Amino acid sequence: MGRAPCCDKASVKKGPWSPEEDATLKKFLEKHGTGGNWIALPHKAGLKRCGKSCRLRWLNYLRPDIKRGGFTEEEDMIICSLFGSIGSRWSVIASQLPGRTDNDIKNYWNTKLKKKLFMAGNSCPMTATTDNNNETTKNISYLNLAEISAPIPKVESYDYGNSACFDSSSSTLPMQVYVQNCDSNDHQLSPISKPIQVSDFSITSSQDVSGLSTSSALGLENSYSMWSGINGGFKEEEAGVFPHDDNFLNGFEFQEDTRDLAPVFLGNSPLGYFAG
DNA sequence: AAGGACCGCAACCGCCCAGAG
DNA sequence: TCTCTGGGCGGTTGCGGTCCT
Incomplete structure (x- = not known):
């Protein structure tokens, strides 16, 4: 059995969000929250967007606690360390970096950090741990x-x-x-x-x-x-x-x-x- | 200055999972 | 127990900006 689409693709807008759409979504969420239903949210908010698109826009861009700017060495280390232990589970990695989204980290890894590690002097810093009781x-x-x-x-x-x-x-x-x-x-x-x-x-x-x-x-x-x-x-x-x-x-x-x-x-x- | 190559990032796609009925 | 649905996630794409020739 095929899966029902989450929205009517013919009637939803795609592509970059306009400042007006951002403002509408942000205002609605600040006033009403998600209501536990992202699919119904765009209709309630008066947006011609897919619910998933709204969710992504909020989580990756509009959320008030989003951290902007470059990644620090410490963040590099955490990403590197976690990638080494759990792989590309970006949401888990993001949970360890307040203000960073999984999308941010994924992009950062794919475009910069991965290359950085390949370059000369490449190293993935790790912490020293001693097991003196052993x-x-x-x-x-x-x-x-x-x-x-x-x-x-x-x-x-x-x-x-x-x-x-x-x-x-x-x-x-x-x-x-x-x-x-x-x-x-x-x-x-x-x-x-x-x-x-x-x-x-x-x-x-x-x-x-x-x-x-x-x-x-x-x-x-x-x-x-x-x-x-x-x-x-x-x-x-x-x-x-x-x-x-x-x-x-x-x-x-x-x-x-x-x-x-x-x-x-x-x-x-x-x-x-x-x-x- | 122009055009092509490259890069970074926002956004979409589609799959998986969990919960409700 | 099964089906349906929404949420969540990772992978991928495409566009706009920047760099290079």
Whole structure:
């Protein structure tokens, strides 16, 4: 059965909104609100517009709390971090940036931020997080911060289910990794000495990984494993060492061996593990 | 100065989901 | 339980402005 159109397309106006239409819509909404029905709203307000168009115009442009102007570095970081963990769920990302709309962020990502990350010196800043309570990291040098550069080269699309977010034909991973020695007082970060190669990793789909037991998942001596996926089948209770994965949606998880595992975070989202 | 290329953004399209009946 | 409807969302398009040759 076909879906009934939300409005009579022949009789509604399309295209850019005039200042008069903006004023009419704004005045109506300020006085009456949406009334819980966007479809009926344009008729009530005397507008020859589709209800969805009115909703979009209000949410993306007329709302009083809309923030205008360029995005700050902090906002860049939040967008980048959230994109890395949840992908293109713009409304969720927008909810973390007061005054920004999903449309704004989507446009900004597609036109500027994505390119910015590809450019020279591209990096996606992340916060450092320490898991000092984890016994596996006690008295060892361990990683607690990773910095990804250009996490999206040559990737056709983000398929959260089973694709890795780098070009597997390339020989090096699109990321830099820093280590922190927990015994030192200055907590200086320094780049990991060993260059990490794509060939160091075996890539597994989340479906494949979901079937692994803790012991088998952690038992890959002298090789890295890496996978991604929404709720990637890698839970705290399964892995035993994952600190808190409530926000884990699309991070990478990788490890070198069973010893000295430490979490790596992308923003607040666990990104993976590296051995110290 | 003119015209083409490029860029950014507003707006539309169509699908999905949840809730009501 | 099923169907219908509106809201919400992500992807895409098209237009206007700016830049470049």
